[in-house]
Amino acid sequence: MTLSHLKDIVRRCQAVQDDNFKPEDYELFQIAGREVVEQGGSAQLLEVIKDEKNKNIVRAMGWSLLGPLVKVLIEKEEESLPHCLAIFTHILEVCSPKELLVGLLEQVEDAHPDSITDTVILLLQPLQKVLLKLGSKKASSVGMALATVLSQVARLPVPYTAAQEDEDAFGLCRCCAALLAFVEPFVQEVRLSLGKGGLQDDELRTELLKFCMKCLKEPLMEANLKEDPDSSQKFPLRRFASEILLILSSIREALPSLLFHHLLKRKEEPGFLEEDVRYPRESLACLAYLLFVEHIGSESFPAVFSPVFVLQCNMEYIDLLLSRKEESRLQKGLDLYEKSLVRLEDNSLPVMLLELKTFLSVPQNLVNVMTLCPIQNLRTRALSVFQLSIDKFDMEAKYKFFRCMLKTSSHAGVEGYVIKNIRNQIDFALKPGNGNPWFLGIHLLPLLRLALSLPQGPETDLLQGLDRIMESLNLLRYLLLRDKESENETGIWTELYRIEDSFMKPLRLGLNMSRAHYEAELKSVRESRKLRAREAKAGGPVCTVTVGGEKLPNMTPEMQLQVLQSALNTFDMIEIVLARIEEITEVKPNV
Template sequence: LIQCIMYIYRVIVDIFYQNLSLFFQVLLQLDERKAAGVGLVLSALQKQLSWLPVPYTQQQEEADQYGLCRCCRALTMLAQPFVEEVKKKDENLMSSDEDEEMKTELLKFCMRSLREPLLEADLNRGRKSALWLHAVEIMGILSATKESLSGLLFFTSWRRGTLIDNSLSKESRACLAYLLFVQLISMEGFPAVFRCMLKTSNHAGVEAYIVKNIKNEIQSSMKGNANKWFLGPDLLPLLELVLHLPQGAETDLLTNMDKIMETLNLLRYLLIRDQQLKSSVEMWKELCRIKDQYLKIVRVCISMSRAYYCAELKSLKEDIQLIKTMTTRDVKVSNMSPQVQYQVLQSALVTFDMMESVVVRIEEITEEKLSKMH
């Protein structure tokens, strides 16, 4: 029975390679409806691979007894010319409707790959296995589609329409989230993911998580696991995105509290562990400029928010018996009792005090560092 099963798997792999070679030649000759052809071919080949068992251990993956790892590699190689074509069109600003359709087909391919086989694979960044490398390649193709990663993760409908059934969508996004937040997010090539998520997430909790991971990567680089993206001049563009308030001085501090506190903690860490950053005078000056600009806006935000909430608190105290409709920025309190309203306002003021204390500490550290330099 085992020999019979092995024979079936070998036949599947042989047919896969025969079809792959044939389909590739046909696709290269297509002028019209190439995107649709690529989509059909990738989908058909992926269905064939779905019959092959996914290796669960390192030994199984290295042996690749059933050929799945080799086939996955061949499949991404098949897709690569079309990925490069899309990238080149984007660089030259020549993207057409056909190119957008190609991106859609590549996106479908990536999402199917995340579901099968990657969701079932034992992916670990400490072990650069064949399926790990396949995951890296899939994420690279996904990046080329220009689809918002935050949109893929947090919304049920995507910019390019309903692409796959709901069940597959959830499983694909689960694998994507795992790769981003648990595994791939620490790879050298993934500052681009950080930047993309910071630009598009519009979710303070997600952004706070990203900032925390950036701090972890900087810390790791300072301890000897050097990564140019998190220690050298390439870190500055990332910090500019981190040290940014979405609405400037009008930013709602309570809604964005998680990200702001993580950002302030990151700043404090950078100033305390400043020796490696000071090795580049220009980088240190630029970091200080970004820091000063950010803290200035944060202070203005705190001042404006505190004044607003203090005024509301004073008004509430003057007529504690009056039930009135009021909105504390995005926190609606009209249905609350005066006592609860009072607690909400007091809590907000405590939050502002906490933020300000961290800002003050950062400024104290800066002054201490400057005094030592002189």
């Protein structure tokens, strides 16, 4: 019934003059053709399609059969496959390229999530064939095709390990390889045109540039592109990254110009929004990572740029990467920052760089990774890179960086780490021949006032601020022991009266208040345990402890006792160091 219905429609359309088909003719032809395919009549449909009398009908309407044909080709239905493939091939030969382009892209857009890879790989070659038929006005169509395909490829999970890449369970690596084959003739066309000094392919060149930028963002930003030194295997995504950079070179996008684009372009220039779309910062950040960390494309990058200039250019990308939450971006940001720093000599970065926004925002983002990132190895790496960045600043820059961090940081661990660095710099400056004006004498005093202080005075949470407090005490004890009062190179002895008022006395008061509070709570828990011994033996929560105005979670008395006793032990530790400092200041060395 369906085949005869299709033949009736075709017979009626044969009588239409000048191929002036109506919209309902297209719809009826499409519905009948799809039903024939779905009911296994592809062999008979092939006869109808190849009948010379139906040539004009097929040329005008054949593209509407792409949907059911693609479905059979993807599902590889054995009985219908050869006939559907023949119909598909014939339609590609005779139908209008513009209509075919729309029809093929519709199939890509409508691909089921489970068949994205099969659909992309099946249709890329036909798409290429259709686009090549469009001649010199194909640039926008090439761009539309690439955007459509990449939007689907971006839905595929990115393999992260070598084993996952090798398995390629979701087909991303195969899609990337197919994309390279797809763009090859268009890249070649632009290359030849540029070689002849032509500009007629500038629009196509722009579309290829956009393609490369999108690939750098997805999937390459997500991928693990590290090379395995113990393996000779070439990983597909690393190879894909290499090819993308080769395409950029082929279309004459100089890698230095791309990387330094943000320094050359200013927002006040006309058309900057278009430029930002054409050169996305995240894509350029991935490009910087490929060049300076993985050394992919480094042979195309001139070695004339100084390490300081390269660092300055990379800081915007590092800042962007470290401000994200995704592991892949944080990892690349840390790698790029580290590789940009190791090329520099210690104590070489001038203080003027701190006037650049990124040289302050990058450390703040590093601190966020160090303190908030849930991934342990990234927190450890961030701390290592943080220290490396400190080592590269010259003395004045170190001094001002420490001041900034102590003023802006709200994390006791970070502040403690900075204070420890201050002590190290003072220790270095006190050694013979190493003196510098920033960590001795009058310049040092404002920094010491910041380091040797309690943020909230006696009300400071000593447990929360333990890291900072202990490093401050250790710094003060070190200064008093290392710098004799008769020499007073650091100025600590003339500043001591202020430090006693702003740091030691408030700390002593806060220590006494905290100890009294926790001892009272400890006594209360012990009494509560005696009163409710039966419930405690059953293991249930028996009471609530309030510390610092907040209730501790319900826990057994034994657990509460451990928490409170641990706090008292911490106070004892602070007390020991504070008492030692007070002892040193009371018994001054002989002049």
